[in-house]
Amino acid sequence: MKKTFVTLDEVREIVKTYPTPFHLYDEKGIRENAKRVYDAFSWNPGFREYFAVKATPNPFLLNILHEQGCGCDCSSMTELMLSEACGITGEEIMFSSNDTPVEEYRKAADLGAIINLDDISHIEIVEKELGSLPETMSCRFNPGGFYKLSNGIMDNPGDSKYGMTEEQIFEAFQIMKKKGVKHFGIHAFLVSNTVGNDYYPTLASTLFKLAVRLKNTCGVHISFINLSGGVGIPYTPDGVGADIAKIGAGVHEAYDRILVRNGMDDVRIFTEMGRFMMGPYGCLVTKAINEKHIYKEYIGVDACAANLMRPAMYGAYHHITVLGKENAKCDHKYDVTGSLCENNDKFAIDRFLPKIDLGDYLVIHDTGAHGFSMGYNYNGRLWSAELLKKEDGSVELIRRAQEPKDYFSTFDCFPIYNKLV
Numbered sequence: 278m279k280k281t282f283v284t285l286d287e288v289r290e291i292v293k294t295y296p297t298p299f300h301l302y303d304e305k306g307i308r309e310n311a312k313r314v315y316d317a318f319s320w321n322p323g324f325r326e327y328f329a330v331k332a333t334p335n336p337f338l339l340n341i342l343h344e345q346g347c348g349c350d351c352s353s354m355t356e357l358m359l360s361e362a363c364g365i366t367g368e369e370i371m372f373s374s375n376d377t378p379v380e381e382y383r384k385a386a387d388l389g390a391i392i393n394l395d396d397i398s399h400i401e402i403v404e405k406e407l408g409s410l411p412e413t414m415s416c417r418f419n420p421g422g423f424y425k426l427s428n429g430i431m432d433n434p435g436d437s438k439y440g441m442t443e444e445q446i447f448e449a450f451q452i453m454k455k456k457g458v459k460h461f462g463i464h465a466f467l468v469s470n471t472v473g474n475d476y477y478p479t480l481a482s483t484l485f486k487l488a489v490r491l492k493n494t495c496g497v498h499i500s501f502i503n504l505s506g507g508v509g510i511p512y513t514p515d516g517v518g519a520d521i522a523k524i525g526a527g528v529h530e531a532y533d534r535i536l537v538r539n540g541m542d543d544v545r546i547f548t549e550m551g552r553f554m555m556g557p558y559g560c561l562v563t564k565a566i567n568e569k570h571i572y573k574e575y576i577g578v579d580a581c582a583a584n585l586m587r588p589a590m591y592g593a594y595h596h597i598t599v600l601g602k603e604n605a606k607c608d609h610k611y612d613v614t615g616s617l618c619e620n621n622d623k624f625a626i627d628r629f630l631p632k633i634d635l636g637d638y639l640v641i642h643d644t645g646a647h648g649f650s651m652g653y654n655y656n657g658r659l660w661s662a663e664l665l666k667k668e669d670g671s672v673e674l675i676r677r678a679q680e681p682k683d684y685f686s687t688f689d690c691f692p693i694y695n696k697l698v
């Protein structure tokens with residue numbers, strides 16, 4: 278059974294101040310998990326997790342992760358600005374972007390961020406914009422073909438838009454070395470939401486071997502390997518979570534076997550996890566406000582895909598707990614829907630749940646990453662608030678709910694704005 282980190286009594290208390298729907302985050306869970314990540318890689322003194330800001334771009338949460346030792350992985354101007362505002366700058370920022378507008382390279386460089394190039398053609402672009410290349414540069418690698426792990430084919434990098442071919446990465450390192458770059462990094466992100474503990478160790482072997490070849494061929498100093506994101510979480514109740522200690526040990530084994538043996542014992546390991554850092558430590562709390570009996574049984578809630586797009590976009594499973602009915606029999610089959618005029622606006626389809634009564638509070642699990650942040654404003658539906666359950670159990674507002682004035686704010690230079698607000 279999947280457990281919630283908030284109880285019915287707590288929600289009844291919270292809604293006196295902050296009405297549903299809202300995303301709620303669990304500070305204790307976030308901190309404990311971050312500690313486990315740092316423990317798992319403590320064998321590598323230079324290890325750093327760069328939290329993928331896009332997963333949960335909230336300064337309060339970025340600050341918590343920063344206190345735990347994490348930096349920021351940014352890929353847009355506003356993500357860079359957010360990181361800067363949190364005082365997370367310099368080499369604590371990894372700028373892993375693609376299809377990058379040149380002014381974002383300028384901003385990243387001004388902040389002293391590490392620039393991770395997605396394409397060889399951007400060497401020239403960055404050099405032209407900055408006058409010269411920074412001393413430390415990273416390149417994103419795409420091995421092409423299919424990426425296989427012991428449990429089968431995982432994904433198809435040959436079909437993905439990211440990174441450089443192996444040939445290009447050799448050429449890129451040679452060009453950058455000539456242009457004065459001193460420290461090099463290699464990055465790859467090949468598979469999302471992986472299950473099991475194989476992905477990082479396998480990817481690490483691939484990148485470590487590439488690093489040895491690059492060092493030997495180009496005579497460059499490889500200062501870090503960035504394993505990026507992709508470590509999964511169990512969304513379903515029968516899913517098994519990744520064991521980060523085992524994953525860290527697997528990467529350690531490959532490190533000793535490949536890098537240390539080749540005299541490369543000063544390489545730092547970086548990660549850019551989003552989902553694994555935050556996913557389980559956030560949930561969407563919503564209220565049943567309508568029921569409908571036609572060809573199927575529907576429960577309408579006060580949240581919609583504007584607050585959580587993953588089910589509509591990917592058909593993703595998010596577990597649902599009806600608060601106060603945790604131990605009741607799941608003997609009613611429902612579609613749980615939002616209000617968008619889009620038939621894919623369903624948090625669950627044919628889901629067996631306890632009998633739901635109007636006014637019941639539903640917790641939609643594992644929305645802490647790629648949840649709120651994918652929100653949009655279709656149908657003029659507004660973003661919810663974000664709340665933090667602190668370690669002492671108190672609840673703090675960390676983003677207010679959007680109001681109509683926010684939705685209309687881009688009309689503020691037109692006369693109609695005054696009629697709207």
Ligand SMILES: *Cc1c(COP(=O)(O)O)cnc(C)c1O
Nearest residue numbers: 329373506507508549550551552
């Ligand atoms: C999305 C993304 C991540 C985080 O991915 P998760 O699956 O959330 O771990 C890391 N790095 C880059 C470059 C990304 O685009």
